[in-house]
Amino acid sequence: SQTIHQWPATLVQPVGSPLSLECTVEGTSNPNLYWYRQAAGRGLQLLFYSVGIGQISSEVPQNLSASRPQDRQFILSSKKLLLSDSGFYLCAWSVGGAYNEQFFGPGTRLTVL
Amino acid sequence: KNEVEQSPQNLTAQEGEFITINCSYSVGISALHWLQQHPGGGIVSLFMLSSGKKKHGRLIATINIQEKHSSLHITASHPRDSAVYICAPSGTYKYIFGTGTRLKVLA
Numbered sequence: 712s713q714t715i716h717q718w719p720a721t722l723v724q725p726v727g728s729p730l731s732l733e734c735t736v737e738g739t740s741n742p743n744l745y746w747y748r749q750a751a752g753r754g755l756q757l758l759f760y761s762v763g764i765g766q767i768s769s770e771v772p773q774n775l776s777a778s779r780p781q782d783r784q785f786i787l788s789s790k791k792l793l794l795s796d797s798g799f800y801l802c803a804w805s806v807g808g809a810y811n812e813q814f815f816g817p818g819t820r821l822t823v824l
Numbered sequence: 825k826n827e828v829e830q831s832p833q834n835l836t837a838q839e840g841e842f843i844t845i846n847c848s849y850s851v852g853i854s855a856l857h858w859l860q861q862h863p864g865g866g867i868v869s870l871f872m873l874s875s876g877k878k879k880h881g882r883l884i885a886t887i888n889i890q891e892k893h894s895s896l897h898i899t900a901s902h903p904r905d906s907a908v909y910i911c912a913p914s915g916t917y918k919y920i921f922g923t924g925t926r927l928k929v930l931a
Contacts, residue, residue, distance in 0.1 A: 743917060749865075754910075754921050754922075754923055754924055755910070755919075755921045757918060757919070760917060760918065762917065799865050801865075801867065807916070807917070808916075810854060810855040810872055810874065810914070811854070811855065811914050811915070811916060811917060811918075811919075812855070812857065812869060812872045813857075813869070813914075813919060814869060815859075815866070815867040815868075815869075817865075817866055818865045818866065818867075820865065
């Protein structure tokens, strides 16, 4: 069966520090991968998605970047965090196709101070 | 106007009540998903619909493609159903998220 891992679960970082969040998927090949952010009290916002190694689509201009160095690994990064980067970050995967059902990781709660 | 509208935005019910959450969308879709977000933040996929009706336990989801409308029903609601329920029509790659319905079921 498929499993999605995210770490860390919780992170507190100072403004201006770098960020690296990692997401890995097990039990499937060539998944579509997604990074979402949810600000406090708000809905889900798609940040990036990837349909293959090295293929990244950005949805919203921001202080973040994403990379997919391996088939089942998706990394969200920032060189310098802003207060507005605080939020709940979710990774998700899907097998794609017409129906594209997505499965979500447990999330990382990021607080930037 | 948002592409996906959910109603109600907030709902408080007594344990045992029948609950309905509605979702209307204005875009062409390949499927519609109902998600449940727990208070801790985790998201679970409840249903994926392309037509008709599906049932899992006490949860029932329906979709009318022609009217671009879907409903999620919870029968015999329980406090453990308290969560945010999100409607998400999807195309080939992306979900379009509704604003969510925050449900609280009181014992």
